[in-house]
Structure formats: structure tokens, C-alpha cells
Amino acid sequence: xxxxxxxxxxxxxxxRLAERFDDDRPLDHVGWHEVQLVAPTLAxxxxxxxxxxxxxxxxxxxADALGYAPMAQPALRDCDMGRWRGATxxxxxxxxxxxxxxxxxxxxxxxxxxxxxxAFIGRIGSxxxxxxxxxxxxxxxxxxxxxxxxxxxxxxxxxxxxxxVDVRPLSTITLAGSPxxxxxxxxxxxx
Numbered sequence: 001x002x003x004x005x006x007x008x009x010x011x012x013x014x015x016r017l018a019e020r021f022d023d024d025r026p027l028d029h030v031g032w033h034e035v036q037l038v039a040p041t042l043a044x045x046x047x048x049x050x051x052x053x054x055x056x057x058x059x060x061x062x063a064d065a066l067g068y069a070p071m072a073q074p075a076l077r078d079c080d081m082g083r084w085r086g087a088t089x090x091x092x093x094x095x096x097x098x099x100x101x102x103x104x105x106x107x108x109x110x111x112x113x114x115x116x117x118x119a120f121i122g123r124i125g126s127x128x129x130x131x132x133x134x135x136x137x138x139x140x141x142x143x144x145x146x147x148x149x150x151x152x153x154x155x156x157x158x159x160x161x162x163x164x165v166d167v168r169p170l171s172t173i174t175l176a177g178s179p180x181x182x183x184x185x186x187x188x189x190x191x
Contacts, residue, residue, distance in 0.1 A: 004137035004185065005128065005175045006045055007147045008066075010059040011035045012169040020088055021081035021112075026057045027065075031169065035065045038170050042066050045172075049136035052076065054143055062170070063141040070141060075127040078143045082114030107159035117159055120145075125153035129179035147173060154182035 011031035013019075027035070046068045053063040053070035055077055063070040084092050092112075093100045099111035107117040115123075124146055131138055142150075144167035152162045154175045167173075176185040 001133050001178070002176055003131055003133065003178060005131065006048070006137060006139045007150055007173050007175070008042060008045065008062070008139065008141045009144045009147055009167050009169050009171045010054065010056065010062045010141055011065075013058050020086055021092075022078055022085040024057055027061045031058065031062075032065070034170055035062055039066055042170070042172070045139045047136075048139035049134040050132070050138045052138070052140040054078070054141065054146060056143055059141045059143060066141070068139060068141065070139075073127065073140070075123060076140060076142045076146055078145050079117070079120040079149075080114035082110065082112035084112040084114070104163065107162075117162060121149045121153050121159055121162065124149040128153065128175070128182065144169070147171075150175065151184065155184060 011027050011034050013025040013028055013031060043066055046066060048068075051063070051068045051070040052073045053059045053068070053076070055072045055074055059076075060070070060072065089100070096111070102109050102111045103117075107121075110116040110119075128150055147167045148162050148165040151165055151173060152159060154177070155161075174185040175182045177183055
């Protein structure tokens with residue numbers, strides 16, 4: 001049986017330049033406003049048979065504001081960034097430029113002391129592959145890095161492709177398939 005999993009990127013907590021690793025901040029006023037603007041379009045996804053979200057405050061708030069009543073999934077948490085947690089990329093690059101370069105160059109490395117990119121992609125892929133079979137579809141609200149990892153896993157592309165995927169707040173992707181055999185499903189707005 002083919003599963004359909006629609007991933008919704010959580011609304012913003014700050015401007016893109018102020019984003020922090022493992023950001024546990026709640027939605028900001030711009031994020032709340034953006035959720036209200038897209039709610040008529042995304043609310044129908046709440047009809048999914050299974051509804052999940054990342055345990056982060058912004059993912060929970062986004063899912064709740066859309067009326068999804070999700071189950072929080074610890075496996076959908078953002079990448080563990082170790083000692084870089086709470087810092088911006090610019091802050092870390094200023095303190096540890098060699099470590100940042102190593103992190104971008106080696107998907108198996110974790111110079112921050114947390115989770116490597118390979119481990120992160122594997123964790124998200126494992127979550128995707130273990131979804132229960134259902135007659136309908138599944139929706140999950142998660143941080144943009146989680147969605148990037150899911151896409152890299154589903155398409156079975158090199159882990160370095162992760163850096164080439166831009167996931168905007170409140171964007172969606174749908175993956176269709178079964179464990180180990182996923183594809184990106186692009187759908188028209190026409191039904």
C-alpha cells in the first residue's frame with residue numbers, strides 16, 4: 001500500500017538571518033500572522049488520518065493554529081547541534097570557522113558535539129519508514145531542517161544535497177511510497 005505523507009514547515013520564529021540552531025522559541029507575531037493567512041489553504045490537511053508534529057514550540061503552535069490536533073513525535077525534532085545550540089550560523093562561524101567548514105564538508109562529522117548530518121537524515125528516514133499503514137494520508141508539521149532531511153532521504157540523493165534545499169515557513173511537500181521507496185509527489189491545485 002502506498003503511503004502519502006505531507007510535511008508542513010513550521011511558521012517562523014524570527015527573520016531568516018536571526019534563525020538559531022535548535023531554536024525553541026515560540027512563534028513571533030509575523031509567524032502568527034502568516035499562519036492566519038495560509039490557514040484556509042492548509043487547514044484541510046487536518047483531515048489526515050494521522051497528524052504529527054515536531055516537539056518544538058513553533059511546530060506545535062503552527063499545527064494547533066491550523067487545527068490539526070497533532071501528536072508530538074520526538075523523532076521529528078531538529079538536528080542536535082551540541083554546543084552550537086541557541087547560536088546563529090554567523091555567531092558560530094565567527095567563533096569556530098574551521099569547525100563550520102568541516103561541518104559543511106563532511107556529512108558524517110559533528111564538530112559541534114551533537115548529531116551528524118548523516119545521523120539526522122537517518123533518524124528522519126527511520127521515522128518516515130515506520131509510519132503505520134493507513135487508508136488516508138498523514139500530515140506532519142516540522143522544522144524546515146527536518147523537511148530537508150526527509151526530502152534527501154526520500155529521494156536517496158547524496159547527503160550534501162541537503163544544503164541545496166530551501167524550505168520556507170509554511171511550505172509543504174508530499175512524499176508517496178512505502179518504507180525505503182519514497183518519491184516526491186508534486187500535485188496541482190486542481191482536484
